[in-house]
Amino acid sequence: MTTTIIIEDEYPAAERLEKLLLKLNSPVQILAVIQSVSGALAWLAENPAPDLIFSDIQLSDGLSFQIFEEFPVKSPIIFTTSYDEYAIKAFKVKSIDYLLKPIKFQELQTAVHKFKEMQLLSVNDYSLKIDSLLDSLQTTGKRYKNRFLVKHHEQLVPIQKEEIAYFFTSNGLVCLVRRDAKHFLIDYHLEELEKLLEPSYFFRLNRQVIATLPAIQHIHTYFNGKLKLDLQPKLTQEVVVSREKVQAFKEWMEG
Known part of the structure; x- marks a missing residue:
């Protein structure tokens, strides 16, 4: 059983992600749905780190990067957001994937499978995998902010x-x-x-x-x-x- 938390301030997006996670073949236990930077910091300070974190980037009280800069966690992160100009920075804070909203089930399934694969890697292999993801991302072409x-x-x-x-x-x-x-x-x-x-x-x-x-x-x-x-x-x-x-x-x- 993979434990996870969802950091998301848009209720429909959080609800959609919860439903998609429950459809996965591998069981996922959602420990909490958190709506803000301050709420996430408080939760992480009081609870053991989950196996995996799903996090939006733009929250009502700031960017979620602040969470992981102020409270370094060992949990890998799958970022979910509408704005992909943050992609490079996302991968630099232990991200294993980056999903654009609205999240598609197949893409979520692939991201969670990637997480399962990385659980089997050594720390050095994990770092090499992240570097490879960054190289791949940088060659796919830049997208710009639409809203x-x-x-x-x-x-x-x-x-x-x-x-x-x-x-x-x-x-x-x-x-x-x-x-x-x-x-x-x-x-x-x-x-x-x-x-x-x-x-x-x-x-x-x-x-x-x-x-x-x-x-x-x-x-x-x-x-x-x-x-x-x-x-x-x-x-x-x-x-x-x-x-x-x-x-x-x-x-x-x-x-």
């Missing part, structure tokens, strides 16, 4: 890529602006967003703004070879593309 979970009053609201007009930074804070002009603070730097966003859809206009093509309302020639842009929804601060970035911006606009 953001943002806080709005007392709720968490998902925003799809197509709903975003632009991101801008002001006084050290980064704001996501939706096409309906609603503003949401997000916990990312623009440098991080550049790596997470699809470059054919988003462009870093300058040090303050990353925009989508639909947000570019007017393009004005500006002094010294620069371009001045009007965005929609309107942004109060001036948006200027430097002379060095003008050619790349034009190529992006032309597709």
Whole structure:
């Protein structure tokens, strides 16, 4: 009997995973379903480590990586998430697999079988297996972030890529602006967003703004070879593309 815990803050996703686990040929005992970083830390401090952990990455109070950085556990981890830009980091914290939601039964079965195989490996063999997984993952091509979970009053609201007009930074804070002009603070730097966003859809206009093509309302020639842009929804601060970035911006606009 394999003991496991599920760390997941979305009830439908946790319920689906529980049902899929019960369908497996090899028996799995679910010890707990935990919804937060703080809850997981408390549970792990008070209970013996399970044989296996299933963990979402983005939880209501932070990233699950914090759990395993603050409380190193020996249990292998299967990460379950909607965002695969965290894949490389996931494998560096004893992950044996990485499943994208909605989880498919066959993929779950394969991941658990992989866990069973790794139970038979030595520590060195296990490390080599993880390195092999990393190499394989890095050659499969990068996927980009398609939605953001943002806080709005007392709720968490998902925003799809197509709903975003632009991101801008002001006084050290980064704001996501939706096409309906609603503003949401997000916990990312623009440098991080550049790596997470699809470059054919988003462009870093300058040090303050990353925009989508639909947000570019007017393009004005500006002094010294620069371009001045009007965005929609309107942004109060001036948006200027430097002379060095003008050619790349034009190529992006032309597709």
